Every structure is written in structure tokens, then in C-alpha cells.
Amino acid sequence: MEKVIESLFSPLNREEFISAYRENRPITAHHDIDKFKELSSLKYLSSLSSLLESWPSKVNAYSPGIPDEVNSTQVDPVQAQKLFDSGSGLYFDDPNNTEEILAKTLEGLRQDLGLSNLTYSRSLIYAIPKGKGTAPHFDQNINFVLQISGTKKWWVAPNTSVENPMTRYTIGTNPDPELDSYLDEDLPTTFPSESTEYELKPGSVLFLPRGTWHKTEATEDALSLNFTFSAPTWIDMLQTALRSRLTQSPFWRGTANFTTDLELHTEAVSMFDTLLDQLKQDVPSWQARDILRAIEMEPE
Ligand SMILES: [Fe+2]
Structure with missing residues (x-):
């Protein structure tokens, strides 16, 4: 069976992907969204209204202020639509719990990467209204993004403050004391200027290495699917x-x-x-x- 990693990043093969992965190099690939029809036609991913109609639990919505998961609230799907219409980004936790294909893809990716059985693997769906995005931050996890609909810009920059962070950090918040204890240099107060811009369209894929700075902005209402892996450290x-x-x-x-x-x-x-x-x-x-x-x- 074709490896998930090769389906996402073709024509790159696994070996070529792994060399970028070792070097913490972000990778993008751009495909026709039809290549991922099995995913994009899911009721969760065919449109925001279909997602909200079928979503079985609460939805996370960014609160006014910093658009970040540390500043979000849980609402029901009806309220979520209203918040989206007034400019709040939404994200949906663990759709793999109810969609077998997402669970399979998530597990396939983990195995393709050779990550430990102790890895905490998650999938998430993001719905971001036009002109909105996420605040500059880095994550402790390894992240894969598949753009499903709409376009979204990503700015990605290397992290010179800390190698292999074990917690996430958003600019404008306080780092946790443990992260603060192993910083190589002070955390920046603004997004690093030496960043690369990527534009993700339906069918685009992005690999975001662990600890890399990033921020996003949707240039149209955008729906994306993320697979993240918090793998154990030594x-x-x-x-x-x-x-x-x-x-x-x-x-x-x-x-x-x-x-x-x-x-x-x-x-x-x-x-x-x-x-x-x-x-x-x-x-x-x-x-x-x-x-x-x-x-x-x-x-x-
Ligand atoms: Fe992130």
C-alpha cells in the first residue's frame, strides 16, 4: 500500500522526506484536491456548514484578543457558526475519533515517520474566516497540514531561541518556567523577520517541523485538516x-x-x-x- 507520507508529498519519496525531516526543513507540495477525495468528501470536510451540522461535540472558538488556543472557548456548533461569521477562527478536536479514515491516516503517518508507540497523535480541523489567522507561535509537536478549501498564507521561520522545545509558546504570553529554563536566547517579542511565506490552496500540503515559528492568515474562508504528533523525547x-x-x-x-x-x-x-x-x-x-x-x- 502507498505510504501516507508519499501520497502527501509526491513526487518526494519517504527517503527524501526523511532527509528534510532530519534537518527540520519545512516542506510543501501542491496537488489537486481531488487526489484527497476520500478525505475532502467526508461530512466533516465537505463544507463548514456540513461540519457544524454533523459535529458531535463542542467546538473551540478563538476569543477576542490573541487568536490562539490559549485564548479560546468551547461552544456548541450553532454558536460556533455565529462566532465564525463575526470573525472568530474555529478548531475541532480529534475528528479521527469518529472518522475511521482519519484515524487510519494518522496512524499511517506515525508509522511512516517511525515514531514511538508512545506518541500522542492528534488530528484537528481548522475553520478560519477570511482575513483572520493564528497568532505567531511555535509548537512542541510535529505538524502536517492539508488545505481542504479556501486559501491560507503561512509564514514560517526557524527558531533561534530554543532547540527542541517541549511545550508550545505564543508571542505575547509568558513561557512556562521549564521552557524558560532552557532557552538559548530571549524569546522574540515580534515574529522573526527572516520568514518564508507559503500559500496553501485546496490540495496543498505543508510539513511544519517541531518548534518552528509560524503564523497564518486565511485569504479566503479556509478549512484545513491537521495531523500532529507529540513524540516522546529521549x-x-x-x-x-x-x-x-x-x-x-x-x-x-x-x-x-x-x-x-x-x-x-x-x-x-x-x-x-x-x-x-x-x-x-x-x-x-x-x-x-x-x-x-x-x-x-x-x-x-
Ligand atoms: Fe501551530
């Missing part, structure tokens, strides 16, 4: 392995007693030191291959 891999190893020990499972007790604090230090000594003896025999096999093993 930190997550080690944390998972460490946790499953340590949970086997009743001592590690013990309550961390007296860590804040002035008199009994030394007992806490001594217990923790004993446990750390045991761990130090255990770690030299750890092998990446064994850990990965244990983590990535398909459930029975």
Missing part, C-alpha cells in the same frame, strides 16, 4: 524505562517519608542514598536495545 524514554524498573522494588515504591521533617531529615537522606546506590549498580547493565524493545513492543 527524556521520556528514559523516564518510562526508569519508572517501570523502579516500580518492581517495594523500597522505591515506599513513601518518601520525612523529607521536610527537621529532626528526621537525615533518615530521609540516608534512605534515598541507599536507593541511589542500588540504582548505580543496576544502570551499567542497561542497554538501549532492551529498553526500546520493552517500550515499543506492540501490546498482545
